[in-house]
Amino acid sequence: MDKAPPETTNTDGRRASHGSVTLADVAALARVAPITVSRALNNPDSVSETLRSRIRTAVDQLGYVPNRMAGALASAKTKVIPVIVPSLSNVVFIEVIEGVQETLTAHGYQLLLGTTDYNLEREAELVSALLGWAPPGVMIAGLRHLPRTNTILKNAGLPVVEMMEYGARCIDMNVGLSHFRAGMEMAEHLLARGYRKIGFVGTRLRDDYRARQRYDGMHRRLLESKTASDMLFDYPGGGSQQLGWNALGDVLKTNPELDALFFANDEMAVGAILRAQRDGIAIPGRIAIAGFNGLPVSSLVTPALTTIISPRKLMGHTAAEMLLARISGGSPAARRVNVGLELAAREST
Amino acid sequence: MDKAPPETTNTDGRRASHGSVTLADVAALARVAPITVSRALNNPDSVSETLRSRIRTAVDQLGYVPNRMAGALASAKTKVIPVIVPSLSNVVFIEVIEGVQETLTAHGYQLLLGTTDYNLEREAELVSALLGWAPPGVMIAGLRHLPRTNTILKNAGLPVVEMMEYGARCIDMNVGLSHFRAGMEMAEHLLARGYRKIGFVGTRLRDDYRARQRYDGMHRRLLESKTASDMLFDYPGGGSQQLGWNALGDVLKTNPELDALFFANDEMAVGAILRAQRDGIAIPGRIAIAGFNGLPVSSLVTPALTTIISPRKLMGHTAAEMLLARISGGSPAARRVNVGLELAAREST
DNA sequence: ATGAATTTTGATAGCGCTACCATTTTTCTT
DNA sequence: AAGAAAAATGGTAGCGCTATCAAAATTCAT
DSSP states (O other): OOOOOSOSSOTTSOOOOSSOOOHHHHHHHHTSOHHHHHHHHHOGGGSOHHHHHHHHHHHHHHTOOOOHHHHHHHHTOOOEEEEEESOSSSHHHHHHHHHHHHHHHHTTOEEEEEEOTTOHHHHHHHHHHHHTTOOSOEEEEOSOOOHHHHHHHHHHTSOEEEEEEOOSOOSSEEEEEOHHHHHHHHHHHHHHTTOOEEEEEEESTTTOHHHHHHHHHHHHHHHHHSSOEEEEEEESSOOOHHHHHHHHHHHHHHOTTOOEEEESSHHHHHHHHHHHHHHTOOTTTTOEEEOSBOOGGGGTSSSOOBEEEOOHHHHHHHHHHHHHHHHTTOOOSOSEEEOOOEEEOOTTO | OOOOOSOSSOTTSOOOOSSOOOHHHHHHHHTSOHHHHHHHHHOGGGSOHHHHHHHHHHHHHHTOOOOHHHHHHHHTOOOEEEEEESOSSSHHHHHHHHHHHHHHHHTTOEEEEEEOTTOHHHHHHHHHHHHTTOOSOEEEEOSOOOHHHHHHHHHHTSOEEEEEEOOSOOSSEEEEEOHHHHHHHHHHHHHHTTOOEEEEEEESTTTOHHHHHHHHHHHHHHHHHSSOEEEEEEESSOOOHHHHHHHHHHHHHHOTTOOEEEESSHHHHHHHHHHHHHHTOOTTTTOEEEOSBOOGGGGTSSSOOBEEEOOHHHHHHHHHHHHHHHHTTOOOSOSEEEOOOEEEOOTTO
């Protein structure tokens, strides 16, 4: 905080980055070689106490901030990890990111965020662009990508974790849960409670193929039962509470024969419950409602929402830990982890 | 996708970053000078059509991904912008980030995410660390930082936008709203509806000083009125629906004389409403409830929640636009923007 | 005390890219 | 057609840091 130069450009007119205080300046002030300063900062134990403290003083005095670019370029190592998710509007991704962030931060890594808006083309571009940062690993949502994306990631030869869904084939590592199975379990539950005409309400199902997998799971189980049938409702727009609110009205009007609705997520399901409350529609009397995710709100609404709880933060933690394990040369406990799911049977069904 | 080398290390045993295909390789294949490839990629118009297509072919054939570190080091420019927020558990920050992300992405910038967990010490470290990426600008939540943080940011001499709150003194640019005013307006509203004993329910108010400012605003207005009084409740933990749910019970038991509760955010307020619904507590008959933020759910609960709507995504967009304007040399329309707020008087009061 | 093993420090040479200026080629002017 | 202006291309020299190996200083063993 003493004599940081106000100008961003050097006096000689040549390029300069930010504070313009370089490692060499520190070295000069501390009367040591630049490489020693580098060591003192990155590997303190390899420098004697004397020099270390002299260097620390110089660093503080000059307000030196290491240029990560230069360091990364020289060592071909960074501590920035791209995390690629479809969207930030969905709480689910947020919580996974949170888990990832917590673990990464604890190990001194930074998170470089990319969103694809469920567009695989954009995902491919993003992966390419982010690889330009020479990251030590990549975290990405989903198992389905363009062939191009798979190729790029495989060729990059770095640790990759695919998150959110669990499946047989992954690029490198995989942490998630089976959405197909989630759908089956919910179908099982609804059948057990006597529902026979079940609607699945989702949004943008062509893009959100994980929600679609839940539908497929449900559909399969209902087919097996031979006594029940389903109906698929696909709305445009994000899976918000407002959408669930609207959907309940629509569906009841156009398909009064339905006796249960399985929503693609808790947000929508909660919206539907709030609508039912407002309009005096009996749940589960008139129609049963189920969701997916196990958001905290699901247990607070009346009636409490039947849902499938997914361990989102755990997923983030696990994924980050696996990645870090691989980065530091070791191998993770397992290359594929199914974090599982838990059906919470509550009042709404 | 042709001949990407499987190894990460060079044959000569020296360091290599990722794909190891460099600009020089592309140049060799296209039979031009490296600098021409650089130009073809960064400033296509300055290269003839002939060479440009020859270079593009070479790039595709080799699967070349530019090394951003090297580029950034050489040009002292990056397209990565640090965004520093207290937490990801709060929807409010997410929506601002979303807005920021949309605008930044549209201009080819990347978002480097940092969270402080409401810890100013950590914030200072984060700022320092992120400046090491020589970013062209910085976005940070809040106007209150450690003196050290202010110094670092000012000395860095780059565009800085402070978001979320609007105030007189900012490091460089500021986009937000006045939380003090929000508190006053809510007090005004509650007074107008005849409430006189008002509780403010928040969490971690020492850290979340913006919530505290809302309380201060309310307190001031109530003092002026001379007829009303307030009471402050400060809970530990995050401001979740569950916490609002619990708080309603606590507060009614220990302070039955209260006739209104102003929650620090909509999440808590909605939790309280859901609890009231479940327990048959009349709102606003027994007690009025108000929130802050204007989350979509606030208008879906019964009774609909009175709240103050803050334009969060707009804040993110505006902030990002101002920053980009400054980065590209221009100056933003204004250095300080008050995005304003809107009180939605609904059924819960 | 003396040579060997160990620790600490330094000199050198890039990492992959772009700024800067010089050179060549093309287009324009009269 | 000859020279001037403009456009396209290239050579050189770093950006700030760290890997590698070499040298110096220290500690250890006998």
